[in-house]
Amino acid sequence: MLQVILDHYNYWIAIFLMMVGFYTVVARGNLVKKLVGLNIFQTSVFLLYISMGKVTGGTAPILDDRFQVYSNPIPHVLILTAIVVGVATTALGLGLVVRIRESYGTIEEDELDLADGET
């Protein structure tokens, strides 16, 4: 039982974080809060990938004669790329938020809907 928990704890936390981020994006009306939720979601995916590449007893994949076992470097490369792309999307989203605030005077989703004449 304890072994099952230890074997899957990383994945479970990653899923919990993913769902918290997902809920923040879907259910909160403030646009900045939505972007923070999107960041939480992203980081949870990073955590899932890096967890899958970890090898018990391994070390960071920097070659040295003193070590024989290394963790898998491929997820690290993928996630490096993803982090940088993630901050680019965040910057673009925040730019849009500033622009929306200038045009509408609010960043709450339901007030934006009202301003656009929807209900």
Added chain:
Amino acid sequence: MIITLIDIILLTFMGATAFAILRLRSLFAVVMLSGIYSLLAASMFVSLDAVDVAFTEAAVGAGISTVLMMAVLALTGERERLPARTPILPLVVVTLTGAALFYATFEMPAFGDANAPVNLHVAPHYLKNSFAEVGLPNVVTSILASYRGYDTLGEVTVIFTAGVAVMLLLGGRKGDDAGIKREPADDAGNADSGDDDDRDTRGGAA
């Protein structure tokens, strides 16, 4: 054993921080907590042997993202309005998705398993041959800059596009009409931060 304990504590902290972000109404506190969350994630990546990822997460996630969000809060105000009602549909959707994913984790290889499929295919080749083929001790750098150089080229393209888009959104329209004139300083400040972000992240990736 001690490593496992550290992992569990860090992961639990991450979960608690994320939940606090969801509950809090003050956006200033939310942005600060999201910086803390990124720092916890970076510590977790060190513990999972991904030191390069930890560097980038600490610099980009905890640093630049937080600064950008603070800049936006300065322009947009820092209180989140209370929603009129708690919507039930998102909660149902999120719970169902979470339950399905939770069920799927039991099919995954155990954490740290050296014989998991993900660790058997290309990674052994890189670990064994990259020093002879590329000549760098850090395998992550070898893959990023050599074996998968095109990925990195695509990444730079994405950042460039985002940088151009931010500049088009926020800069280059001074004096368009009278309404814009009262906050030219804000415009300039924001176009700059988008620019900085562009440069810094490229440094982080290298």
